[in-house]
Amino acid sequence: MRSAFVDTLMAAAENDPNIWLLSGDLGFSVLERFAARFAGRFVNVGVAEQNMAGMAAGIALSGKTVFIYSIGNFPTFRCLEQLRNDVCHHAADVKIVAVGGGYAYGSQGYTHHAIEDVAIMSALPGMEVFVPCDPAETRAATQLIAASHKPSYLRLSRAGEPELGAGKQSDPYRARVLRKGGDVMILASGPIASVAMAAAEQLGAEGVDVGAASVGCIKPLDEAFVRDVASRARLIVTLEEHMLRGGLYAAVAAALASVPGRAPVLGLGISEQPSDMSVAGSRDALLAAEGLSPPAVTARIKRAMAGEI
Amino acid sequence: MRASNELDPADFARRIRLHALRMVHAARASHIGSCLSMADIMAVLYTRVLRIDPDNPTDPQRDRLVVSKGHAAAIVYASLAERGFFPVSRLETFCRDGSALTGHINHAVPGVEVSTGSLGHGLPIAVGMALVAKADGSARRIYCLLSDGECNEGSTWEAVLFAPHHKLDNLVAIVDFNQIQSFGRVSDVLALQPFADKWRAFGWHAIELDGHDVGALTAQLAIPAQVAGRPTVVIAHTVKGKGVSFMEDKLEWHYKSPDDQQFAVACAEVGA
Numbered sequence: 001m002r003s004a005f006v007d008t009l010m011a012a013a014e015n016d017p018n019i020w021l022l023s024g025d026l027g028f029s030v031l032e033r034f035a036a037r038f039a040g041r042f043v044n045v046g047v048a049e050q051n052m053a054g055m056a057a058g059i060a061l062s063g064k065t066v067f068i069y070s071i072g073n074f075p076t077f078r079c080l081e082q083l084r085n086d087v088c089h090h091a092a093d094v095k096i097v098a099v100g101g102g103y104a105y106g107s108q109g110y111t112h113h114a115i116e117d118v119a120i121m122s123a124l125p126g127m128e129v130f131v132p133c134d135p136a137e138t139r140a141a142t143q144l145i146a147a148s149h150k151p152s153y154l155r156l157s158r159a160g161e162p163e164l165g166a167g168k169q170s171d172p173y174r175a176r177v178l179r180k181g182g183d184v185m186i187l188a189s190g191p192i193a194s195v196a197m198a199a200a201e202q203l204g205a206e207g208v209d210v211g212a213a214s215v216g217c218i219k220p221l222d223e224a225f226v227r228d229v230a231s232r233a234r235l236i237v238t239l240e241e242h243m244l245r246g247g248l249y250a251a252v253a254a255a256l257a258s259v260p261g262r263a264p265v266l267g268l269g270i271s272e273q274p275s276d277m278s279v280a281g282s283r284d285a286l287l288a289a290e291g292l293s294p295p296a297v298t299a300r301i302k303r304a305m306a307g308e309i
Numbered sequence: 310m311r312a313s314n315e316l317d318p319a320d321f322a323r324r325i326r327l328h329a330l331r332m333v334h335a336a337r338a339s340h341i342g343s344c345l346s347m348a349d350i351m352a353v354l355y356t357r358v359l360r361i362d363p364d365n366p367t368d369p370q371r372d373r374l375v376v377s378k379g380h381a382a383a384i385v386y387a388s389l390a391e392r393g394f395f396p397v398s399r400l401e402t403f404c405r406d407g408s409a410l411t412g413h414i415n416h417a418v419p420g421v422e423v424s425t426g427s428l429g430h431g432l433p434i435a436v437g438m439a440l441v442a443k444a445d446g447s448a449r450r451i452y453c454l455l456s457d458g459e460c461n462e463g464s465t466w467e468a469v470l471f472a473p474h475h476k477l478d479n480l481v482a483i484v485d486f487n488q489i490q491s492f493g494r495v496s497d498v499l500a501l502q503p504f505a506d507k508w509r510a511f512g513w514h515a516i517e518l519d520g521h522d523v524g525a526l527t528a529q530l531a532i533p534a535q536v537a538g539r540p541t542v543v544i545a546h547t548v549k550g551k552g553v554s555f556m557e558d559k560l561e562w563h564y565k566s567p568d569d570q571q572f573a574v575a576c577a578e579v580g581a
Contacts, residue, residue, distance in 0.1 A: 040444055043475075051433040051467035058437025061423065062445075063369065082464070086430055090416060090423060 001156040001191070002030045002099055004135035005142050009067060012146040013038050019146060020059055024049050024070035026099075031069065049074050053082035053094075060092035065146065072100045072114030076121060076153070087151050088124045094152075095145050096121070101131070101155040101190060102241030102270075106283040113286075114155070115270050118189075119246020121153040122219045128152045129219040130172060131240075131248075133193035134164045137216045141172045161191045164214065173217050175225040179204075181211025184301060185229045188239040189215045189248045192287070196239050198294035199301060208305070215248055223255045230256050235304055236265045239297065241287070244269040266304040268297060312360045312372075312531060318523040321391055322352035326552050326579045328387035328400055334572040336404035338412055342550040342562030344384035346487040346520070347454065350545055351388045353526040354452065363393035366419045372449050373422050373438050377431020378456035378485065379413040386410050386418060394420035429462025431455060432482060436468045439480040439540075452530075454483045458490030461499050466511075473512025478534035482513075482542040485520065487549040489560050508542045520545025552579050 010033065013019040020041045021034055035042040045052040049070060056066040068075050075096050076083070087094045098114060105112035122129050128150055130141040138156060145152040165178030178193060179200050188196040196212045203210045213229070215222065230236055236256070240248040249267030256262050270290050287293060291300060329344040359372045376385050383403060390397045395418070402408035409417040413426030425431050435453035442449050459465055472480055486504065488495050495501055505515040514536040518525045526545070535541045549563070550556030553575040567575055 043440070045471065046467075048467035048471065050429070050464035051436070051471055054430055054433025054464065054468070055437035055440065055471075057423075058375075058434035058439075059441050060437075061434070062438050062441035064441060081427055082430060082433070085424065085427055086434055 001138045004138040008139045008142040018064045020066045022068045049078040053079035056094045057086035057092040065093045067095045069097045097154045099156045103283040103286040104157045107280040131155045131189040132216045133214040140169050144172045157191045175222040176214045179212040183209035184235045185233040186212040186237040192241040199297040202298045221251045226255045230262045233263045240269045316356040318352040318356045322349045325387040329383040332383040332403040337566045339564050340380045343381040345551045346547040346549045347485045349521045355388045355392045357527045358530045373451045375431045375435040375453045379425030382414045389420035428459035429464040432468035439477040452481045457486045469511050472540040476538040477540045480540040487547040489549045514539045514541045517544045520547035
């Protein structure tokens, strides 16, 4: 996903001389190409995220489109007030790109787990929030935000994520069906959509009519799509590599809350972390511990179909 | 755009002090002490330094002034009104329901570059503006006015570290060093001295002057780049509440609003 991002950003920067990229001293083996090609429009600001975010606003208010890049919590939480006041309240054309979304930096520990970022970024005024599930969606979202002139958050994972589904994404604001089906609909955001696909395969093999879709834009949410699938499904499942509070589940549930006769919504995500829990673990191991492995998700959906939400 | 105009800085300072007193008195607002300490700096900037056009406040080639001590809103709005960005009568709406003239400066007001109010935000923004001016080959200058209190903020020092490394000699930071912050004297809360030496150690060209001496301010602020390749900081030694005897060097006038009698005395002392 990182490579898909930087390739797309470079293509955009070739055509738009106003695109700048700032890094908080991260991007080894990823950003060097951009820095070499566009030396005057790349700044490694050092390990100073507040300055990076404030500077980004100042650069944007001088007529540029600015991408800031770092790991998960650093370009988001560390400089949150700069994002709120200097970027969002000024409608500054700044894009926050976080790598290592969710448990992508699994064994590095909780400092590197970005599992509340979507909630916090979604709360900011005017901020659009993109959580692509694969390289293709990453390319589409990067193209969109490079030209949107709106504050935006792009949450990426790391490297090696597979392309999911056959359908091409026509509009990054719209949800994208990965697998057709109607009785049970799994809505996923981010690369954990691959778990949704695996669970759907298993359930499909057992005779369940189950579909899956990637919701690559959390804000603004594709509410029409969500309401449409909810009008036809028996069960809606949301799946995200994020806290249930404030992420995809919250957005979907809010969109459906007032719909009469709607299907129930099963939210699958990460539970609130106790303060004494900090163990090493691969991404897969940490997801499994949260009940987000393909077998665990499959089993949880079966229980929900039996009425246990 | 011209930096200098027919306005006299000393008279401009007197007028904006009176506006600010009227505004905070009418609105029962705070921060008059912070306004009065920077009045002479604002007067020199708006009459002798900034190349701006009140009829075209978003001209891309204008100089930029980022006022980072956004709580001193009354003196900022007063300066802009006196300089012709909007009618002086609009100052009466300060802090009123529905007015854009909020108690911390608001970029919806013509001439206000950025909204501030949370301390430590201004210098990073100004650094970004200076970086673009350099990249674009523009001669525009970027000024940032800070309080001494916000030199407690780490974000300020991140920007202080950044600017000399990138040779931003088009950037001038001005510190309104009135020695009083929100809840005590600077020397008691978090000592900044030796203040100029700190900036110099970070690579800045540092100047200290009397922040109420319009001649010295004009001489130092109107120069584009004091030292090639280095940003400049002007540490302006000021007096909180300057111009009103009972407000001078008093912490309480960070918060209090003058009553009717105090207001009358204050206006008389400033020179109504």
